[in-house]
Amino acid sequence: MSDSTVPIDDSWSHDRLPPNVDIGLQTIIAGQHSFKRFYCQQEKGLTIGAHCSMNHVQFAIGQSGRVQIGNYCYFTNAVLLCELELRIGSYVIIGWNTTITDSDFHPLPPAQRILDAVACSPIGKGQARPLLQHAPVIIEDDVWIGPSVTILKGITIGAGAFIEPGSVVTHDVPPQSRVIGNPARIIGTNT
Numbered sequence: 044m045s046d047s048t049v050p051i052d053d054s055w056s057h058d059r060l061p062p063n064v065d066i067g068l069q070t071i072i073a074g075q076h077s078f079k080r081f082y083c084q085q086e087k088g089l090t091i092g093a094h095c096s097m098n099h100v101q102f103a104i105g106q107s108g109r110v111q112i113g114n115y116c117y118f119t120n121a122v123l124l125c126e127l128e129l130r131i132g133s134y135v136i137i138g139w140n141t142t143i144t145d146s147d148f149h150p151l152p153p154a155q156r157i158l159d160a161v162a163c164s165p166i167g168k169g170q171a172r173p174l175l176q177h178a179p180v181i182i183e184d185d186v187w188i189g190p191s192v193t194i195l196k197g198i199t200i201g202a203g204a205f206i207e208p209g210s211v212v213t214h215d216v217p218p219q220s221r222v223i224g225n226p227a228r229i230i231g232t233n234t
Contacts, residue, residue: 067093067114074099085109092116092133108145113184124148127177135182138190138208145196146177183218187233205233 061081066072070091080103083089088104091097092114101122104110108125113133120139123129126146137143150156155173162170178197182188186200189208200206201218210227221231 061088063088064091065089066091067095069093070095070097072097072100074101076101078102080104082106083108126175128179129182130179131182132184132186132202134185135188136186137188138192140190141188141192141194143180143182143194145180146175147196148175150175203233 060066060072061078061083063083063086065087070093072091077097077100080101081088083104084106085108088108089102089110091112094114095112095116096118098119100118100120102110103122103124105126108127108129110123110125110129110131112131113135115133116131116135118137121137122142124142124144124146126148129143129145150159150173159172161167162172176196180194180196181199182194183200183202183204185203186206187204188194188206189210191209192206192212193210194200194212198212198215200212200216201220203219204216205221206212206216206227207221207223209225210223211225212222213226216222216227217229219232219234220229221233222228223230
């Protein structure tokens with residue numbers, strides 16, 4: 044961490060931060076499970092800007108994943124699942140029980156799912172898993188994401204968008220749009 048971004052005690056609420064996590068001034072990370080599934084091996088695996096509050100957020104970042112979060116963000120009880128890249132702008136609010144993922148985390152074709160299940164089980168004995176699809180998720184500035192939202196891989200959410208609670212976002216959301224549903228559809232503008 045650079046001297047300008049080191050918090051006063053270089054810690055989060057339950058332990059020291061992993062060495063490849065960089066947080067800005069007056070950013071708070073609270074929750075004992077925040078880094079339980081943090082396997083990132085990248086030099087800067089998680090970067091969070093200044094004046095952010097990350098309350099009980101799970102940073103489930105794989106070895107090659109990278110997550111970048113801007114300034115003045117507030118996330119509560121969210122799960123960020125990253126194998127490739129999540130980029131979240133500034134002034135973003137994410138409600139509880141929201142999941143953002145850049146991967147399916149399992150193959151979609153049935154035969155590949157069976158091979159994956161075997162590889163992940165004790166009978167797989169270290170067998171390699173099938174290749175999985177990953178695509179970056181980009182959330183631009185000033186986005187409001189309600190509780191219990193799911194955002195899937197390869198999605199871009201434009202600046203100023205408003206994602207209603209419970210929505211499942213399967214397609215890009217234009218700037219200033221308001222979306223709702225499963226799959227999420229545009230119902231108006233956020234002006």
